[in-house]
Amino acid sequence: MSSARAIPARLASLGWGLLLPVIVAAIWQGAASSALIDPTQWASPVLVAQGFVTQAQDPQFWADFGSSLLRFASGTAIGVLLGLPVGLALGLSATLRGYLSPTLDATKAVPFFTWVPLIAVWVGSGEAGKITFIALASSLPVLFNSMEGAFSVPPAHRELGRFLRLGWFTTLRRIILPGAAPGILRGTHMALLYGWLATIGAEYLFEAGTGIGTNIMGAREMFQLDIVVVDMIAIGLVGIALDAVAGVGEQYVLRWQPRVDS
Amino acid sequence: MTSLLTLQNISKSFAPGGGNVQALRNVSLTIEDGSFVAFVGASGCGKSTLLRLIAGLDTPDTGNITLAGEPVSGPNAACGMIFQDHRLLPWLTVAQNADLALTRSGLPQAARQELVATHLELVGLSAFSRAFPKELSGGMAQRAAIARGLVTRPRLLLLDEPFSALDAFTRTRLQNELQSIWAREKTAMALVTHDVEEAVFLADRIVVLAPHPGRISDILRVELPRPRQRDSAEFIRLKTKILRQLEDYAEAA
Numbered sequence: 001m002s003s004a005r006a007i008p009a010r011l012a013s014l015g016w017g018l019l020l021p022v023i024v025a026a027i028w029q030g031a032a033s034s035a036l037i038d039p040t041q042w043a044s045p046v047l048v049a050q051g052f053v054t055q056a057q058d059p060q061f062w063a064d065f066g067s068s069l070l071r072f073a074s075g076t077a078i079g080v081l082l083g084l085p086v087g088l089a090l091g092l093s094a095t096l097r098g099y100l101s102p103t104l105d106a107t108k109a110v111p112f113f114t115w116v117p118l119i120a121v122w123v124g125s126g127e128a129g130k131i132t133f134i135a136l137a138s139s140l141p142v143l144f145n146s147m148e149g150a151f152s153v154p155p156a157h158r159e160l161g162r163f164l165r166l167g168w169f170t171t172l173r174r175i176i177l178p179g180a181a182p183g184i185l186r187g188t189h190m191a192l193l194y195g196w197l198a199t200i201g202a203e204y205l206f207e208a209g210t211g212i213g214t215n216i217m218g219a220r221e222m223f224q225l226d227i228v229v230v231d232m233i234a235i236g237l238v239g240i241a242l243d244a245v246a247g248v249g250e251q252y253v254l255r256w257q258p259r260v261d262s
Numbered sequence: 263m264t265s266l267l268t269l270q271n272i273s274k275s276f277a278p279g280g281g282n283v284q285a286l287r288n289v290s291l292t293i294e295d296g297s298f299v300a301f302v303g304a305s306g307c308g309k310s311t312l313l314r315l316i317a318g319l320d321t322p323d324t325g326n327i328t329l330a331g332e333p334v335s336g337p338n339a340a341c342g343m344i345f346q347d348h349r350l351l352p353w354l355t356v357a358q359n360a361d362l363a364l365t366r367s368g369l370p371q372a373a374r375q376e377l378v379a380t381h382l383e384l385v386g387l388s389a390f391s392r393a394f395p396k397e398l399s400g401g402m403a404q405r406a407a408i409a410r411g412l413v414t415r416p417r418l419l420l421l422d423e424p425f426s427a428l429d430a431f432t433r434t435r436l437q438n439e440l441q442s443i444w445a446r447e448k449t450a451m452a453l454v455t456h457d458v459e460e461a462v463f464l465a466d467r468i469v470v471l472a473p474h475p476g477r478i479s480d481i482l483r484v485e486l487p488r489p490r491q492r493d494s495a496e497f498i499r500l501k502t503k504i505l506r507q508l509e510d511y512a513e514a515a
Contacts, residue, residue: 165366175351
């Protein structure tokens with residue numbers, strides 16, 4: 001295993017990767033301090049740093065942050081739970097694929113943000129609409145990747161299940177799900193990122209309520225650009241955390257996979 | 263000895279791309295309990311098809327297959343199988359792979375564990391019971407497959423070119439091991455192979471199949487004492503005789 005060596009290597013590359021943000025922040029701060037730019041319009045790293053302290057002490061921020069996370073979790077959970085069985089069924093049945101593939105391919109070609117007006121009319125612009133939107137955005141990557149995963153289970157493995165007379169449940173648990181796991185996990189990984197993206201999007205595009213997206217809009221109206229940047233960074237950190245958790249989860253579940261040396 | 267498997271006038275055709283290819287025509291044979299039968303033949307002689315029919319993975323167009331007194335109508339407990347590819351599930355450990363074969367055994371967990379342990383020991387893989395297939399060499403993977411094939415204590419073990427993907431040295435070693443497993447367990451075995459030496463080394467009877475359509479052309483009894491000496495004159499004489507027959511078919515094709 002090279003993971004022990006990979007960590008310092010990663011830190012080293014992260015060190016170089018920090019160079020650009022540091023330079024940008026320095027120029028930004030320099031420009032703001034020397035009054036080359038208007039700090040009320042452009043904020044500044046120092047103001048942003050102070051903004052972090054302000055936000056951390058503001059119960060409204062934490063309420064909004066929590067409300068976004070909850071919305072994300074429920075929407076994405078619904079999306080994954082809907083996308084997974086449909087995707088698996090499609091991957092296993094050529095008949096079903098024949099009926100549904102053209103429609104699904106057409107759906108895939110439509111960016112999911114274009115669903116907002118229809119969802120607003122059908123489900124409403126409140127919480128139900130937002131959760132529907134998040135569920136839709138996260139279900140599609142799970143659906144397509146689970147379909148590919150189930151489709152790629154070797155016929156030889158399914159035949160082994162038939163020979164051992166495993167029955168449908170054990171076949172699903174021992175052969176189909178693990179065989180499709182790389183696809184399922186890839187899809188779930190994408191669903192987490194899409195779901196978070198859709199959560200913020202929904203808070204921008206549907207009626208105002210609670211949430212970090214609403215918090216940003218409020219700060220913008222008040223011209224608190226430092227708070228806008230703080231919220232953006234908080235949203236980004238959640239994205240990074242989701243990506244990392246999903247990556248670790250994939251590595252653990254797929255530990256049986258032979259390493260592909262590139 | 264009682265007859266364990268009876269094949270009566272088995273025929274099987276396939277229709278690839280609209281055409282009709284007769285894979286087997288009028289194959290009749292019996293296999294006795296505890297015996298070792300090898301099927302040899304060039305490609306196209308239907309030897310793998312024959313094993314799949316016995317395993318219940320395919321159904322013959324005509325004819326009857328009776329195994330342990332029951333007509334074969336699908337996969338059943340009397341039969342174990344070793345596939346050409348080891349076909350271990352990569353996400354299960356060696357022990358879990360073997361245990362999977364016991365899903366329909368109805369045995370309690372403890373009994374299953376004991377059977378798995380016994381059979382992993384039989385193939386010399388006790389130390390690897392918790393290893394994933396990716397950690398095994400080709401020969402070890404095929405030994406794990408043998409353990410899975412035997413763990414259900416089948417009356418008949420089918421082996422479909424089990425060692426053909428292995429290097430010569432590993433292949434010889436596994437043939438020796440299979441010979442001693444058979445001598446110890448007394449499970450009847452039906453081996454499909456294109457390796458004539460393997461057939462002469464292991465089998466009581468060698469069924470020579472002719473291709474297009476697949477049919478039995480000859481059945482030879484191997485009377486040599488076990489374990490057989492691969493370099494003995496009689497061994498080589500028998501091997502050469504079978505090879506000549508196969509060459510004749512290859513030229514005729």
